[in-house]
Amino acid sequence: MRHSQTIALARSLLAEGRSGEVARMLEPLIEPLPPDPASADASQHLLRALLARVRLLRQDDVSGTHRLLQPLDTPALRERLAPAVRAEVALWLGWLHAWPENREADRARAFNLLAEAERFFQQELNTAGRCWVRIGRALAYLTIDEYALALQALDEAASLKERLPDVQADAWIQDLRVWIALLTGRYRRAEHELERLQVLAEQAADTLLQGRTAAYRALLEQAQGGAPSAILEAADTAEALLSGLMSPPYLLAWVRAARLAALRRQGAWGEIDRLLQRWQSGTSRETPHPVLLEAAELALLREDFDTCAQLLEQALTSPAPVQPRLLATRAALLQARHFLARNLPVRAREWAERAYRTAQELGLEPLVLEALLVQTRIALAEKALPQARSFLQQAEAFGNYFSLLPWAARRFWLLGERLEAEGQPDEARAHYVQALSAYSLLGDRYHTARLQLAVARLVRTNDPSQARALLEAAAQTFDALGVATQRQEARRLLQQLPHRVVPVESAPEAQLGHALARAALSVELVAEAWLQVLRQLWPDRWLAVFQHTPEGAWRTVRSYGTAPEPIAFPPLDRPEAFQNGIAWLRLRPMPGPVFFMATRVSETARADWEAVVARLRPWLPVVALALDHALLRARQFGELANGHTPDEPLPSPLEDFVYASPAMRALVHQIYRVRSSHSPVLITGESGTGKELIARAVHATSDRRDAPFVAFNCANVPPELIDSHLFGHEKGAFTGATQANPGVIRAADGGTLFLDEIGDLPLEVQPKLLRFLQEGEIFPLGARRPVRVNVRVVAATHRDLEALVREGKFREDLYYRLNVIPLHVPPLRERREDIPVLVRHFLNTLRPPGAPAVSITSRAMEALMRYDWPGNVRQLRNEIERALVFVASEPVPTIDLKDLSPAVQRALRDEPARPVRTALDSNQPLDAVLADTEKALIEQVLAENRGRISAAARALGLTRQGLYKKMKRLGIDPARFQRRHTDVNPTATS
Numbered sequence: 001m002r003h004s005q006t007i008a009l010a011r012s013l014l015a016e017g018r019s020g021e022v023a024r025m026l027e028p029l030i031e032p033l034p035p036d037p038a039s040a041d042a043s044q045h046l047l048r049a050l051l052a053r054v055r056l057l058r059q060d061d062v063s064g065t066h067r068l069l070q071p072l073d074t075p076a077l078r079e080r081l082a083p084a085v086r087a088e089v090a091l092w093l094g095w096l097h098a099w100p101e102n103r104e105a106d107r108a109r110a111f112n113l114l115a116e117a118e119r120f121f122q123q124e125l126n127t128a129g130r131c132w133v134r135i136g137r138a139l140a141y142l143t144i145d146e147y148a149l150a151l152q153a154l155d156e157a158a159s160l161k162e163r164l165p166d167v168q169a170d171a172w173i174q175d176l177r178v179w180i181a182l183l184t185g186r187y188r189r190a191e192h193e194l195e196r197l198q199v200l201a202e203q204a205a206d207t208l209l210q211g212r213t214a215a216y217r218a219l220l221e222q223a224q225g226g227a228p229s230a231i232l233e234a235a236d237t238a239e240a241l242l243s244g245l246m247s248p249p250y251l252l253a254w255v256r257a258a259r260l261a262a263l264r265r266q267g268a269w270g271e272i273d274r275l276l277q278r279w280q281s282g283t284s285r286e287t288p289h290p291v292l293l294e295a296a297e298l299a300l301l302r303e304d305f306d307t308c309a310q311l312l313e314q315a316l317t318s319p320a321p322v323q324p325r326l327l328a329t330r331a332a333l334l335q336a337r338h339f340l341a342r343n344l345p346v347r348a349r350e351w352a353e354r355a356y357r358t359a360q361e362l363g364l365e366p367l368v369l370e371a372l373l374v375q376t377r378i379a380l381a382e383k384a385l386p387q388a389r390s391f392l393q394q395a396e397a398f399g400n401y402f403s404l405l406p407w408a409a410r411r412f413w414l415l416g417e418r419l420e421a422e423g424q425p426d427e428a429r430a431h432y433v434q435a436l437s438a439y440s441l442l443g444d445r446y447h448t449a450r451l452q453l454a455v456a457r458l459v460r461t462n463d464p465s466q467a468r469a470l471l472e473a474a475a476q477t478f479d480a481l482g483v484a485t486q487r488q489e490a491r492r493l494l495q496q497l498p499h500r501v502v503p504v505e506s507a508p509e510a511q512l513g514h515a516l517a518r519a520a521l522s523v524e525l526v527a528e529a530w531l532q533v534l535r536q537l538w539p540d541r542w543l544a545v546f547q548h549t550p551e552g553a554w555r556t557v558r559s560y561g562t563a564p565e566p567i568a569f570p571p572l573d574r575p576e577a578f579q580n581g582i583a584w585l586r587l588r589p590m591p592g593p594v595f596f597m598a599t600r601v602s603e604t605a606r607a608d609w610e611a612v613v614a615r616l617r618p619w620l621p622v623v624a625l626a627l628d629h630a631l632l633r634a635r636q637f638g639e640l641a642n643g644h645t646p647d648e649p650l651p652s653p654l655e656d657f658v659y660a661s662p663a664m665r666a667l668v669h670q671i672y673r674v675r676s677s678h679s680p681v682l683i684t685g686e687s688g689t690g691k692e693l694i695a696r697a698v699h700a701t702s703d704r705r706d707a708p709f710v711a712f713n714c715a716n717v718p719p720e721l722i723d724s725h726l727f728g729h730e731k732g733a734f735t736g737a738t739q740a741n742p743g744v745i746r747a748a749d750g751g752t753l754f755l756d757e758i759g760d761l762p763l764e765v766q767p768k769l770l771r772f773l774q775e776g777e778i779f780p781l782g783a784r785r786p787v788r789v790n791v792r793v794v795a796a797t798h799r800d801l802e803a804l805v806r807e808g809k810f811r812e813d814l815y816y817r818l819n820v821i822p823l824h825v826p827p828l829r830e831r832r833e834d835i836p837v838l839v840r841h842f843l844n845t846l847r848p849p850g851a852p853a854v855s856i857t858s859r860a861m862e863a864l865m866r867y868d869w870p871g872n873v874r875q876l877r878n879e880i881e882r883a884l885v886f887v888a889s890e891p892v893p894t895i896d897l898k899d900l901s902p903a904v905q906r907a908l909r910d911e912p913a914r915p916v917r918t919a920l921d922s923n924q925p926l927d928a929v930l931a932d933t934e935k936a937l938i939e940q941v942l943a944e945n946r947g948r949i950s951a952a953a954r955a956l957g958l959t960r961q962g963l964y965k966k967m968k969r970l971g972i973d974p975a976r977f978q979r980r981h982t983d984v985n986p987t988a989t990s
C-alpha cells in the first residue's frame, strides 16, 4: 500500500491530538477516485477516512467530510474493500450520519454503519476503532433523545479507551458526558466532567472543543441560575470560537438560547429583539428550535400571545432535527403556559399532561419537574386545590433541585399561590417574599416585579407604605419592559392606596436581597453579606458565622470582634439557642450542612436582640437559599447515583425469567437502561433462546407496562393476510371483509407490539411498517385517513437480517429503522451458568400442582451442563418436561441420567470423564447438588489455572469479586492451588 508510513504517522499524531498537522499532511495526497471507487489503492480510502475524521471533529466541516466519503457510501462497494479499510470508512461515514449539524444525516443509517465498522474492527482486533465506534454511537443516541443509551455507549468507549493514548477520544467522551449530564439535570456531575474537558480541550489546542467547552459553561450557569454576566461571558467565548467554523454547530443554537435567557432575566428585551433579527437575517436557514423557544418565551412574557402562538406552532409542526422529543416537550410546556395566560386552562392542561408524559419517557428530570410545576399552576387557575397540592407534593420528590435558585423561586411562588388560594394570606406572603428574594438573587427583573405585585396585594391593608414601595418598583419595571397588563394592575393598586410615603429603602436589610445575590458565589461571601447587615442593626458586638463540618467540628466562616473564650456550641437541632451569654441562630434548615450565627447578649439586652431577630427572620430563608447556592457551587453536595453499575443485582424484570450468567446479567442491565426509550428494539438470537421473554421484559420494565403487550408472529400468518392482520381493515375493504378489524397495531395502542420472526415479513408489507415506524401512523385497508397510534415496536428474529438485506429479501431502510436498539440473546451453550437455575426453575414450575418436589442427581445435572442445546432454552424446558413424566410415579422422584434423552446422556458418555466428581447422595436436595457441582467446577478451574484468581474468574465468566464470594460461600481455599499446583488433584479435595 502506498503512503503507509504517512498513514502510520498521521495516526500517531492524531492520538496526540495534533490533528491540524495531520490535515496539512494529508490534504495534498488525496487523489480523485476512479469511476469504480473500490478499485482505487487502499491508501486513498484510508487517507480519505483519516482526513474526514479531522474535518469533522476539528472543523465541523460537514460538506468537506461528505465530499471525501460520499463515493464510498454504498454497502456493495464497501464489501470489496479490505476489512481494515472498510472498518475505517464505515466508522467515519457513521459519524457523518450521526453528526448533529449534518442536515442530510440519517441517524438509523449511522447506527448500522457504526455496527459495520464495529464488526471489522473487532475482526482486526482494533480497540481504538471500536472505541470511536462507541463514541459515534453515543453521539447518534444523543441526537435522537436516547440519553441512557448514549451514556452506556460512552461508558463502553471509556473502558475500551483505558489503555489507549488518544487525547481526542478522551475529549469527545468527556464532551458528550457533560452534554448528557446537563440535559438530564445532573449539574454537579456536569461541572466535574466539564473541568476535565477544559483541560483536554486546551491540551488538544482544538477550537471546536474549546468552543464547546465554553458553550457548556454558559448552559450550566444558565441551568443553575448563575449570574447573567457569567452566562454572557461564557456565551461570548463560545460564540467567538464556534461561529468561525465551517458550519455553525448545533450547540451554538443552545448557547444563543442561553444568552437570550440571560438577557431576558436582566430585562434587556430590546437587545433580544436586535439579536433575533440579526441572527435571522444573517443566515438562510430557519431559526433553530432552542432559539425559537426563547423567542416564544419572551413573547409570552410580553403578553404578545399571537406571536407566541405562531412561534410555538412553528416549533411543534416541524420537529427539530436534533433532540426532537426534548425540544417538543419544551415547546409543549410553553404551549401549556401560553394557553393558561390566555385563560384556556383546559387546553393548557392537555399540553402540560403531554409534556409530562414525554418528559418522563425521556427520563429528563428537569423537564418532569417543570411539567409538574406547570400543572400545579394550571390546577390553581382552575381552583382545583387538591390537585395543585398533589402536583406540588410530587414535585417535592425533586428536593435536590430546590436548592438551585431558579427552582426554589418557582416553588416558593407556587406555594404562596396555593396558600393564598387556601385562605392563608400570612403564610402566602411569607412564601411570596422568599420567591421575591430568590428572583432578585437571580437578577430576574420581570419575575421580581411580578412577585412585588403579589406581595403588595397581600400587605396593602396592613402595611400600605411597604405596598406602595413595592408597587412603584413593579410599575417601573413593567413600564420599562413594556408589559401592559401587569403595569396597569400595579397602577390600579397604587391608586387605591392611602397617600403616605415612608422610605423603606433606608432600612439596612432592604438591600440584603441584592447583597446576597452577589454573595451567593461562596459561603464566606454569604456570611459576610449577612454580618454586614447585622453590624448595622446590632453594632459594636462580637458577631460570627460558624459551619458545623461533617467531621463534627465547628469552623469559623466569618467573624467580627473578639470571641468569648471558650465558646459552648449549641445543639444542631436548636435553631435558636441561648447558652452562657451567647445567642445562636441557625441559618440553614436541616438536613444538610449546618450554619449558625452567634453573638454575645447580656441578660438586659435580650429583648433588643429578639427584636433584631424578629426583624431579620423573613430573610432567613433567603440566606439559606444563598448558602445552598454557594454550597452547590462549592460542590459539597452529593449527587444522585448515575444509574446501576453492572455488578449491582437488578430485580428480575419478570417473574418467570431466570438467569445467572454474566452475559444475561449484562442483557438485563441493558433492558433496564432502555426502559424509558421509545425507539424500536431488535432482538436477535437463535431459536428458543428466550427472545419473546426478553421482549416481554422490555415491556414489563417500561412505562408502558400497564398498557397491552401484543405479540404477532410474522411466520404464522399466511403472507396475503399479514397486511390486514397488522394494520386492520374497514368493513367491506375487500371481499370477505364483512366486519371492520382494528388490527394488532391498534390493539397495542399505548403499549408494545412484539413482531416475532420479522425476517418473514413479506416485502410488500415492509414499506407500510416502515411508514408506521417513521410517522407513527397506519393506513388500515379501506380507510380514508391515516390513524395515529402510539406503539413501541420490539422485533425479533433468529435469521441473519443483514444477509436478507443483501439478498434483497428485506428492505435496508426498514432494517435500519428497526435496529436502533439491538439486543442479542446468546445461545445457551455460551452461558452454561444459566443451566442450573433454569433446571431448578423448570422443575418447580412444570411439575403438576401438589406433586412432590423433584430432585436431580449430580450425573444428570452434569450431562445437562455439558450438552450443547441446539434448541436452546426451549429444548432444555422440553427435556425437563419429558424427564418429569418418567419420574412422576416414583416415591421419591429424582431425575437420573437414564431419564434424560439419549442425546443428552451421550454428552456425558462421549466426552472423556472430566475430573469433576462429586460424592453425592442421589437423593440430596437440588440446592446441595448444585452447590457441590459448582464447588467441584471451581476447584477444577482453579487447579487448571494454578490458583490464579483472575484467570480462573475469566474462565468461569465471573468477576474476581464474584469468584471470591463464591469461594467463600463454598469454603474453597485458593491458596491450596497456588502452593502445590503441580501435584494437586482437585478431585481428591472435596
Ligand SMILES: Nc1ncnc2c1ncn2[C@@H]1O[C@H](COP(=O)(O)OP(=O)(O)OP(=O)(O)O)[C@@H](O)[C@H]1O
Pocket: 656, 657, 658, 659, 685, 686, 687, 688, 689, 690, 691, 692, 693, 694, 756, 796, 797, 798, 838, 841, 873, 874, 877
Ligand atoms: N431466562 C429464561 N428464564 C425462564 N424461561 C426461559 C428463559 N429463556 C427462555 N425461557 C423459556 O424458553 C422457551 C423459549 O423461549 P422464547 O419463546 O422466548 O424463545 P424465542 O427465542 O422467542 O424462540 P423463537 O425464536 O423460536 O421464537 C419459553 O418457554 C420461555 O419461557
